[in-house]
Amino acid sequence: MRYLTTRITRDGRDGYPVEPGRYRLVAARACPWANRTIIVRRLLGLEDAISLGLCGPVHDARSWTFDLDPGGVDPVLGYERLQQAYFARVPDYPLGITVPAMVDVPTKAVATNDFDQITRDLFFEWSDHHRAGAPDLWPEHLRDEMETVMKRVFTEVNNGVYRCGFAGSQAAYDAAYERLWTALDWLEERLATRRYLMGDTITEADIRLFTTLVRFDPVYHGHFKCNRQKLTEMPVLWAYARDLFQTPGFGDTIDFDQIKAHYYVVHTDLNPTQIIPAGPDLTGWHSAHGREALGGSPFGEGTAPDALPEGVLAH
Structure with a gap:
């Protein structure tokens, strides 16, 4: 197994139910795998439901770090390193400390880092919390x-x-x-x-x-x-x-x-x-x-997300 494949779902069958405000998406703008989760969260308007923690672009062999935050500490999790959230889930976690990771804020432990599944679930499992006009990223046909x-x-x-x-x-x-x-x-x-x-x-x-x-x-x-x-x-x-x-x-x-x-x-x-x-x-x-x-229209029958000031991401 390369990832923590537990999922955040409506029915909470893996112990992690969809619950606005409970999870923090830890990502890095440098990483392409994490970048896709940032885009999907923004397009679907999940900023209020899922907070965003951003690691800096440079890490060492141990972990991504929160060096962009004041004092180098994530303001929600209180961690200096993403590694701490992995260890809270699996002590001495033996696999790669990767972004993106969805962290369960009450336990400060990683719920999942399965990057392929995270964005699917943001669409399918979090749909009750999408913004009005969110695009259909998975047209059924x-x-x-x-x-x-x-x-x-x-x-x-x-x-x-x-x-x-x-x-x-x-x-x-x-x-x-x-x-x-x-x-x-x-x-x-x-x-x-x-x-x-x-x-x-x-x-x-x-x-x-x-x-x-x-x-x-x-x-x-x-x-x-x-x-x-x-x-x-x-x-x-x-x-x-x-x-x-x-x-x-x-x-x-x-x-x-x-x-x-x-x-x-x-x-x-x-x-x-x-x-x-x-x-x-x-x-x-x-x-x-x-x-x-x-022809075509980027958002189909939906609408664009609200514009952000340049260089700023909603946390």
Whole structure:
């Protein structure tokens, strides 16, 4: 088992019932897996139901830390390290101290860190607490196809960039590189005729792809040697990524400085000097994308979440 697979559900069958105010989502803006939970929470309007704790971008072998908070202590949990919440659940927890983690505030212990399931449950199990106008991230008639698309995105793209970056041999790298670019070419073709991965509206499939695309040029192209092309050199994917970035709930969760600091400082095996590159130029994320010509509407019959001040996330 790689994760704490207990779930927070309506019926509380794992001991963790849906209960507004009870749980704290601990995430990091640097991490793509955590980033998706931040986006889903924001799109669904769960800010009042689930508080948000944010770790800084740089951690050591022991744990993510709350170094962004005054005194380096999470104001709700009273912890300096996320590791403490894991140990409260399983003393000397032997697996990775990962974000995202949903922490049960009364016990200050991690309820679950199963990143794939967390966002599903935010949609299906917390639906009574979604905001008015929350988008349908899992349209019923598309779910089977979504699972197929998301599986390929996960294995070939989300994980594919890491497979390239941490390949231990030339042969492993070459195979990983081929797999990644085969998938990116498939996405370039798929998105040429539809505005979003599943059609005319945003679904969770788009959220899962976006968090990799937005990190591609700042990190994966160079740091992970995924360098056949930059995202900015793939016209369809670049326009698609900008479309999402400019949609409320997506770009306003991104902090490029934290993203770069995380990868270039933490991965000392890949970057022993810990020098953080100055580039690339990121101003293009705000340029016109032209994807409206494909039709569709990001939130379908729903509405956009309220705008946030730049660089601020509702806790």
